[in-house]
Structures are given as C-alpha cells and as structure tokens.
Amino acid sequence: MKTKESFVSTTNACKLCKPLGATLAFKGVEGCVPFLHGSQGCATYMRRYIISHFREPMDIASSSLGEKNAIYGGGPNLKKGLLNVMQKYGAKVVGVASTCLTETIGDDMPMIIAEFRREFGDLDLPEIVQVSTPSYEGTHTEGFHAAVRAMADQLVTDKVEPHGGVNVMPGLASAEDQRHLAELVRLFGAEPTLLPDTSDTLDGPALMEYERIPSGGTPLSAIRAMSGARGTVELGRTLKGMRTGGDGLAQRFDVPLFKIGTPVGLRETDGLCAALEAITGAPMPKALLKERGRLVDALVDGHKYVFGKRVVVYGEPDLAIGLTAFLAEMGAQPVLVATGAEKCGLAGHVAEACGDLLRERPEICEGVDFHEIAEKAEAMGPELLVGNSKGYPSARKWNIPLIRTGFPIHDRFGGQRILHMGYKGALGLYDAVVNAVLEKKQSDSPVGYGYL
Amino acid sequence: MAETSPLTVFEERQDQIHCTGDGPFEMACNRDSLAGAVSQRACVFCGSRVVLYPIADALHLVHGPIGCAAYTWDIRGSLSSGPELHRLSFSTDLRERDVIFGGEKKLAAALDELIDRHHPNAAFVYSTCIVGIIGDDLEAVCRTMTEKKGIPVIPVLSEGFKGNKRAGYLAACKAMNRLVGTGDVTDISPVSVNILGDFNLAGEIWIIRNYFERMGVQVVANITGDGRVADIRRAHGAALNVVQCSGATLDLAKMMREEHGVPFVRAAYLGIEDMADSLYRIADFFKGIDPGIVDRTRALVREEVSALLPRLAEMRRDLEGKKAAIYVGGAFKAFSLIKAFRHLGMTVAVVGSQTGTEEDYAELAQVTDPGTIIIDDANPLELSRFVKEKDVDVFVGGVKERPIAYKLGVGFCDHNHERKIALEGFEGMYNFAREVHASAMSPVWRFVPRREAQNRAAAKGGTAPADAGSDAPAPGEANIPNDKEAVA
Ligand code: SF4
Ligand code: SF4
Numbered sequence: 042m043k044t045k046e047s048f049v050s051t052t053n054a055c056k057l058c059k060p061l062g063a064t065l066a067f068k069g070v071e072g073c074v075p076f077l078h079g080s081q082g083c084a085t086y087m088r089r090y091i092i093s094h095f096r097e098p099m100d101i102a103s104s105s106l107g108e109k110n111a112i113y114g115g116g117p118n119l120k121k122g123l124l125n126v127m128q129k130y131g132a133k134v135v136g137v138a139s140t141c142l143t144e145t146i147g148d149d150m151p152m153i154i155a156e157f158r159r160e161f162g163d164l165d166l167p168e169i170v171q172v173s174t175p176s177y178e179g180t181h182t183e184g185f186h187a188a189v190r191a192m193a194d195q196l197v198t199d200k201v202e203p204h205g206g207v208n209v210m211p212g213l214a215s216a217e218d219q220r221h222l223a224e225l226v227r228l229f230g231a232e233p234t235l236l237p238d239t240s241d242t243l244d245g246p247a248l249m250e251y252e253r254i255p256s257g258g259t260p261l262s263a264i265r266a267m268s269g270a271r272g273t274v275e276l277g278r279t280l281k282g283m284r285t286g287g288d289g290l291a292q293r294f295d296v297p298l299f300k301i302g303t304p305v306g307l308r309e310t311d312g313l314c315a316a317l318e319a320i321t322g323a324p325m326p327k328a329l330l331k332e333r334g335r336l337v338d339a340l341v342d343g344h345k346y347v348f349g350k351r352v353v354v355y356g357e358p359d360l361a362i363g364l365t366a367f368l369a370e371m372g373a374q375p376v377l378v379a380t381g382a383e384k385c386g387l388a389g390h391v392a393e394a395c396g397d398l399l400r401e402r403p404e405i406c407e408g409v410d411f412h413e414i415a416e417k418a419e420a421m422g423p424e425l426l427v428g429n430s431k432g433y434p435s436a437r438k439w440n441i442p443l444i445r446t447g448f449p450i451h452d453r454f455g456g457q458r459i460l461h462m463g464y465k466g467a468l469g470l471y472d473a474v475v476n477a478v479l480e481k482k483q484s485d486s487p488v489g490y491g492y493l
Numbered sequence: 494m495a496e497t498s499p500l501t502v503f504e505e506r507q508d509q510i511h512c513t514g515d516g517p518f519e520m521a522c523n524r525d526s527l528a529g530a531v532s533q534r535a536c537v538f539c540g541s542r543v544v545l546y547p548i549a550d551a552l553h554l555v556h557g558p559i560g561c562a563a564y565t566w567d568i569r570g571s572l573s574s575g576p577e578l579h580r581l582s583f584s585t586d587l588r589e590r591d592v593i594f595g596g597e598k599k600l601a602a603a604l605d606e607l608i609d610r611h612h613p614n615a616a617f618v619y620s621t622c623i624v625g626i627i628g629d630d631l632e633a634v635c636r637t638m639t640e641k642k643g644i645p646v647i648p649v650l651s652e653g654f655k656g657n658k659r660a661g662y663l664a665a666c667k668a669m670n671r672l673v674g675t676g677d678v679t680d681i682s683p684v685s686v687n688i689l690g691d692f693n694l695a696g697e698i699w700i701i702r703n704y705f706e707r708m709g710v711q712v713v714a715n716i717t718g719d720g721r722v723a724d725i726r727r728a729h730g731a732a733l734n735v736v737q738c739s740g741a742t743l744d745l746a747k748m749m750r751e752e753h754g755v756p757f758v759r760a761a762y763l764g765i766e767d768m769a770d771s772l773y774r775i776a777d778f779f780k781g782i783d784p785g786i787v788d789r790t791r792a793l794v795r796e797e798v799s800a801l802l803p804r805l806a807e808m809r810r811d812l813e814g815k816k817a818a819i820y821v822g823g824a825f826k827a828f829s830l831i832k833a834f835r836h837l838g839m840t841v842a843v844v845g846s847q848t849g850t851e852e853d854y855a856e857l858a859q860v861t862d863p864g865t866i867i868i869d870d871a872n873p874l875e876l877s878r879f880v881k882e883k884d885v886d887v888f889v890g891g892v893k894e895r896p897i898a899y900k901l902g903v904g905f906c907d908h909n910h911e912r913k914i915a916l917e918g919f920e921g922m923y924n925f926a927r928e929v930h931a932s933a934m935s936p937v938w939r940f941v942p943r944r945e946a947q948n949r950a951a952a953k954g955g956t957a958p959a960d961a962g963s964d965a966p967a968p969g970e971a972n973i974p975n976d977k978e979a980v981a
Contacts, residue, residue, distance in 0.1 A: 049603045052582065054559050054562065056563070085535045089893050098897055107655075119528075129529075141592075142653075145592055145626045176559060177588045177589050248900050248943075
C-alpha cells in the first residue's frame with residue numbers, strides 16, 4: 042500500500058474537511074442546528090457544498106469570528122451565537138463543531154460552553170453537543186464519526202428501561218439508505234433508532250411554511266433511550282479500530298455492539314442481516330430472502346457483461362470498501378481503491394471484505410488526491426469509475442462511465458435518493474453498472490445493436 | 494424603534510432591513526455577520542478567489558487546511574479560451590505539524606513542485622484564516638520563489654476572518670496591481686480598454702468583447718474572465734478601464750488611475766438600458782479621437798435591440814404583473830435586475846445584497862416601488878419570510894437561496910457566480926427572460942402546498958390572501974411559528 046508522500050501539494054482533494062462531516066451528523070437530530078465555532082466563511086462554503094448535493098436547505102450557524110476575536114478568543118461570540126440560535130431558531134439541540142481557526146487559537150470549547158450554561162442557567166437552554174474537529178487532522182468522514190460519538194457520549198447519559206429497539210449508526214449514508222436501514226430493522230420486528238437520521242431533514246417534502254429547522258431527525262428522547270436498546274449496529278469496517286459512539290453505549294450501558302461493514306453488496310448485507318438476527322432473535326424475513334434471491338439472480342444474468350472489467354473505486358473509505366467488495370462479487374476487477382483519508386487501514390479492510398473473490402489484488406491508496414488517483418489509474422487502463430461526482434474530469438478524459446455514488450454528487454440529480462445499501466441497493470447499483478457497460482458498448486459500436 | 498419595526502427577525506439586524514416608503518432611509522451595512530445567524534456571507538478569501546481565479550494561466554495555490562480549497566474547486570463557470578489551470582484546486586493541505594511548526598517550508602516546496610509541473614505564467618498564493626494565526630511570512634516565501642522560478646509569485650492576503658468578501662476584493666486587486674505595469678505596451682491602440690469586473694461566466698466576456706470590437710475598440714486585458722497574466726501586465730497601456738460591478742475590481746481601477754493615469758468608467762452589462770448606456774459611455778469617451786465610433790455604436794445597439802424586443806415581447810405577455818425577489822452578492826447587480834424585470838412587466842418586491850454599501854441601499858430605496866423590502870446580508874429566515882409574505886413568483890439568487898425558494902414553491906433563477914447561462918449583453922437579456930419565463934410559467938407551482946391552499950381558498954369563492962395559511966406578523970415579531978410548533 043502507498044500513502045501519500047510522493048507530492049507535497051494537494052491537487053483536487055479527495056476529501057473534505059472535518060467540520061463538514063460533523064454538521065451532516067448534527068443535521069440528523071430533531072430540532073438541532075449545526076453550529077461552527079469559527080469564521081463565517083467556512084460555514085458558508087460548507088452550506089453551499091452540501092446544498093449543491095441535496096438541493097435542500099442546510100443552515101449552519103457560525104460564531105462569525107472576526108480579527109479581534111481571533112486574537113482575544115472567540116468565547117463571547119460563541120455564547121452570543123448560541124443565544125441567538127436558541128432564541129431565534131428555537132433550537133432544541135445545538136451541535137457545535139470547532140474549526141481550524143478556533144482550534145489553532147486554542148479556544149477551550151468545553152469550558153466556554155460550561156460557562157455559558159452557568160451564565161444563562163435561568164433560561165430554557167437547548168442541549169449543546171460539542172465536538173472538536175480541526176481539519177488539519179482528519180477528513181469529513183472522521184468529523185462525522187466524531188460528532189456521532191459526541192452525541193452518544195453527551196446525550197445518552199442514563200440507563201433507561203430496556204426496550205426492544207435497535208440502534209443503528211449508519212455512517213455517511215444517503216437519505217434513501219437511511220430509510221432502507223430503518224425498514225430493514227422493522228422487517229426484523231424491532232424499532233430502529235438511527236443516529237443520525239437525515240432522511241427527512243435533508244430530503245424533505247414541499248412545504249407550506251419555511252421551517253426554521255426542517256422537521257425530522259432523531260428525537261432527543263429516542264437518542265436518550267439508546268441506552269436501553271437491545272443492540273447497536275454500527276456500519277463501517279474502518280470503525281473497528283476506533284472508539285465510536287457504539288463503543289460508548291456498550292461500555293456504559295452494556296448495549297451489545299455489532300461493528301460491521303457498510304452493507305453494500307451481497308455478503309456485507311448478509312453481515313447486516315446476521316447482526317439483526319442476533320440482536321432481535323428473529324429469523325431472516327421472507328421478504329428479504331426474496332430480495333436476496335433477486336440479487337443473486339441478477340448477478341447470474343449479468344455476469345458476462347461485467348466479468349474482468351477494470352474498475353477504479355474512490356471516495357469515503359467505508360463506502361469504497363463496500364463497493365469494492367460488491368464489484369468483486371459480480372466478477373469485476375477493482376484495480377485501484379483510493380481515498381483521501383489516512384490511517385484507516387484500507388488495505389486490510391478491502392482484503393477482508395473481498396475474501397478470496399479477487400484473482401488480483403487491487404492497488405490501495407490512502408491519503409491521495411485526484412491528481413494521484415488519475416496518474417495511477419491511467420496506467421491501469423480503467424474501464425469504469427465508481428465514486429462521487431468529483432471523478433468526472435477523469436471519466437471524461439478517458440471516455441469511460443462513472444457510476445456516481447456517495448457524497449458529493451454535484452453534477453447529477455437526486456444524489457440523496459441513491460440507494461447503496463441492502464440487497465435492494467445492491468440490485469440498483471448492479472443495474473447501473475451493467476447498463477453503463479452496455480451503454481458504452483452500444484455507443485462505441487458501429488453497428489448500433491438494438492438487442493444487447 | 495423596536496416596537497415600530499415589523500420587519501425584523503433578529504433585533505440586532507433591524508437597521509439592516511428597510512421598507513421603501515417607510516420613513517427616512519437609514520441602513521447599517523458592511524457590518525460583521527451576526528454570531529449565530531446563518532449568514533449567506535462569505536469570507537475574505539472567498540472574495541479574493543472570486544476575483545482572481547478566472548486568470549486561467551496562473552497557478553492558484555490556497556495556503557491552508559484542505560477545506561478552503563476543496564469547497565472552491567471549479568465551482569464557477571468562468572470559461573477560458575485557452576489554458577484551464579484555474580479549474581484545478583491546489584492546496585498546501587496544512588496539517589497539525591505545519592500548524593505547530595509553521596507552513597512556510599511546505600508552501601515553498603508546494604510552489605516548487607506545482608510550478609515545475611504546470612509552468613504557469615504567474616502564481617497567486619492565498620492565505621487563509623489559519624495562516625493569519627500561525628504567522629507564515631507569505632511575502633518572504635513568495636519573494637524567494639519569484640527569484641527561484643522566474644515568474645511572479647504573488648501573495649494574496651486573504652485571511653478569512655479579516656473582514657468580509659469586499660476586503661477580499663481589495664486584497665485581490667492589490668495582488669493584480671503588482672502585475673500591472675510590468676508588460677510591453679507598444680502595440681496598443683489609442684482606442685483601447687481593459688474590461689474589469691467580468692468573470693466570463695458562461696462566456697459572457699466574449700459577448701462584451703464582441704460588442705467592443707464591433708465598435709472599433711481594442712480590448713487589452715480581460716480582468717479577469719478568460720484572463721491572462723501577460724495581458725494584465727500590460728493593462729496600463731489601455732486608454733480606459735471599463736469597470737463592472739460596484740466592488741470587485743474598482744480598487745484596481747483606482748490604483749491604475751493613480752499609478753498609471755488610466756481613467757475608468759463604470760459599466761453594467763445586465764439588461765438592455767445598462768448594456769446600451771455602457772457602450773454609449775465608452776463611445777463618448779473615444780469620440781474625440783475616433784469620431785465614427787458614436788455611429789457605429791448606435792448601429793450596433795439598434796441592431797441588437799430591434800432583434801431582441803420582439804422576442805422579449807412574447808415572454809412579457811406571460812410574465813406581466815408577476816413579482817420577483819432579488820438577492821445578489823453586489824448591489825450593482827440588483828439595479829440592473831430591477832430594470833430587467835421592468836422590461837418583462839414584472840415588479841420587484843424584495844431586493845437585497847450581501848455586500849452593498851449605504852449609498853447602494855439609499856439608491857435602491859429610490860428606484861424601487863413603495864412597499865419593496867430592502868435588505869442587507871440576509872439570512873434564510875428573513876429571505877423566506879419576505880418571499881412568502883410578498884408572494885413572489887420568481888426569486889433571483891445564488892445556489893444557497895435556491896432551496897429556500899423551492900421549499901416554499903417559488904420559481905428560482907441562478908444569478909450567481911455558478912450560473913452556466915450567459916446573462917450579460919443583449920442576448921443575455923434574452924437568456925435571462927427565458928430563464929425567468931421557464932421558472933414562472935412551469936405548471937409545477939400549482940402542486941406545491943402553498944398554492945394548493947390558495948387555489949382551494951379561491952375555489953371556495955373567497956379571494957385568497959397573499960400568504961394563505963399564516964397570520965400577519967405581530968409588530969416586532971418574526972412571522973414564524975412559535976418554538977413549540979416549529980419543533981413539534
Ligand atoms: S478558514 Fe477562513 S479563509 Fe478558509 S473558508 Fe474559512 S473563513 Fe474562509
Ligand atoms: S478552515 Fe478548516 S474548517 Fe474552515 S473550511 Fe478550511 S479546512 Fe474547513
């Protein structure tokens with residue numbers, strides 16, 4: 042495996058900054074306003090970036106530090122900002138993430154927030170969750186998980202009466218993925234609590250009134266009750282080496298934790314079903330068996346189209362691992378798996394998820410940017426790209442299809458409604474892959490076949 | 494004032510909102526964004542980046558942590574007729590180590606590497622918030638690299654927190670001003686201009702250049718759309734600077750007037766009148782040395798406008814009486830848009846900008862109809878409230894405003910830096926009309942909850958109130974449901 046030492050500079054980063062991930066996580070809590078402690082620009086840029094993917098309102102408040110605050114500390118601005126968000130937005134929860142600026146000037150957020158609670162204790166204060174997210178260490182993925190952990194640690198404080206529910210930490214999943222995950226848990230006869238759940242807040246209906254805080258998201262009461270769940274499923278193989286929100290619940294409240302791979306493709310979804318079976322004690326539901334059967338049937342029907350296709354996968358590590366495993370299952374040949382994240386053990390996880398399916402090991406790259414990805418991939422003669430929309434310049438240059446997955450998708454419509462997970466998600470992805478191959482074949486062919 | 498102002502959502506923002514016809518004009522603007530509000534405003538770096546990035550043969554290196562560069566990767570439709578170096582996103586991607594020990598070495602190494610790889614004609618190095626804190630000496634690194642690489646390596650002092658976007662414009666102008674005056678000007682015509690403040694979104698600067706060429710005016714430098722380093726270096730050889738926009742490049746025009754004696758005129762390319770006026774103003778400037786220019790310009794305008802008007806008339810028939818809201822970056826654009834909407838038979842009910850000056854707003858108050866809401870540095874709450882209250886049909890804004898409009902079931906036109914459709918010049922006016930028409934006339938608004946309610950009310954026989962379903966706001970209160978309802 043190669044990590045990025047080859048270049049000093051970064052060109053077209055294959056990662057985003059840490060607080061962006063945190064704001065996405067906070068957005069999945071009911072009545073929560075994500076809040077960046079830093080200068081105004083970061084919040085505005087992130088909003089724009091997120092909105093371009095979801096085409097939904099995404100408010101991120103900011104403590105809007107100016108030059109003076111940068112010198113004398115941002116505490117007063119943070120407090121004032123919290124008051125504003127609480128009074129004018131009616132926030133029930135405020136998710137505060139630090140930024141590079143406030144980390145560098147050394148603002149002590151926990152202390153400032155404790156002070157705030159003391160000073161304004163007479164008011165009906167919202168819950169304030171805080172997380173440290175300096176971008177100079179870690180990416181948006183890590184920021185997301187850090188925020189989830191912060192919420193689990195700071196909001197789930199007491200053991201509640203055991204209930205039959207199942208906690209799901211979906212990771213950076215699309216709105217459609219989250220809806221599907223909830224449905225899967227229900228198929229096993231249990232009530233899910235997703236942390237976070239942005240399936241409504243970032244994919245909401247048309248409205249009569251503009252909502253200051255979009256409805257949806259996991260209610261605070263449900264989050265508090267996560268201590269009484271029958272088990273927690275945490276998605277993402279890279280989480281195995283980290284202390285996560287699920288770990289906290291397991292250690293403090295003995296909620297059994299299942300850290301499993303992001304359920305993309307056949308076997309990773311099998312893993313999810315096994316975990317849900319173990320937690321709920323319910324057998325695999327018939328409806329799901331049928332979905333699984335349909336997926337296997339499709340894999341058989343299409344296997345010749347995709348066999349040996351050289352694929353480059355890139356993006357957020359856990360999704361990339363799942364996608365690679367699925368490509369391996371369908372008989373394609375992932376040649377390069379790349380991410381901008383570092384120290385996530387990508388090589389080991391890909392090897393584990395793919396098992397003995399691959400005839401050749403793909404090259405694995407951590408900490409790379411799109412410049413390096415393109416440079417490496419070009420020599421491999423890729424026939425298909427799988428990842429977010431930022432790989433488009435390469436797809437265009439090489440005239441090969443790009444299957445858009447994950448976040449962000451800035452050049453297509455409906456990114457939040459792409460289903461990646463479960464048998465159903467796999468089936469949809471499979472159709473997309475096979476059809477991309479067919480379309481390419483058709484348009485490159487002088488014959489113009491009408492049957493393929 | 495508190496109890497008499499029904500317009501505020503945040504008390505501190507009272508004097509940043511004005512309603513035309515409501516007493517004497519008095520507005521505070523250009524103040525720092527309010528902590529805790531969701532401002533649409535950007536940072537100094539954003540301002541600098543917006544101005545400089547279209548220079549297509551320069552290397553644009555963002556010195557800072559990854560986000561600042563990642564969020565600005567190829568986000569604008571600034572086209573280039575040649576090199577496209579500006580479409581890549583370069584960053585030093587500062588890490589903890591760099592933050593502790595300083596990022597100067599990494600910056601120098603990154604410049605070394607990137608200049609060797611891409612052979613740019615100049616390099617701009619943008620500082621971001623962190624760099625302002627850790628105190629890297631950009632000036633020194635750039636000086637060394639200029640010597641080492643033999644191209645101008647120019648620092649852009651754009652630490653995000655040191656002001657707003659406008660401070661970034663100034664930093665960008667200062668950076669460009671270092672290039673101006675370093676190129677050869679011998680073959681430049683006495684009838685020549687630089688185009689300042691156009692960024693060639695969707696090829697707009699090509700439209701404007703074409704007009705100038707038809708008038709017999711040589712364009713020396715595009716600043717900065719489809720811009721080239723060599724052109725900017727000899728920009729001082731032009732007879733006149735034509736400056737669009739109230740803020741972005743005006744500072745450069747002023748610097749060039751002082752240092753090189755190049756006069757400037759203001760111009761605006763949006764809408765029929767502003768476009769024609771701008772061309773006439775330039776013709777006027779040159780008529781002493783080129784008497785034929787006035788006639789050539791008149792002929793050009795006549796030709797373009799007579800082709801345009803019948804095409805507009807078709808759309809105007811549909812649009813007559815519809816209402817628009819405008820929220821743009823610079824106030825200058827708002828003026829042009831107000832006039833453009835008049836051509837379509839539409840009224841402007843809400844108008845605001847991120848970076849307008851007090852004079853801008855005073856002027857807006859004069860040119861708008863009584864009852865028009867004028868707003869500085871708006872947040873989503875305010876925008877949504879006024880859009881709904883005024884029951885507008887089309888909202889013109891940037892990508893951050895789009896979901897606000899769409900959620901409420903209001904048409905939307907992207908008029909920001911990310912637009913992919915040329916809106917400048919006479920043909921731009923046609924494109925604009927088509928955009929507005931396509932949004933306002935779509936049948937989908939019939940199905941959105943707000944209109945469905947209105948239509949239901951109308952069907953019952955009563956006349957529907959403008960914002961069916963919500964009560965008028967109490968004085969001093971925001972027109973938003975109370976906390977319990979909102980979060981229930
Ligand atoms: S860090 Fe500073 S320069 Fe970068 S986006 Fe944020 S406010 Fe702007
Ligand atoms: S300063 Fe840090 S938090 Fe802000 S945009 Fe840049 S990387 Fe992100």
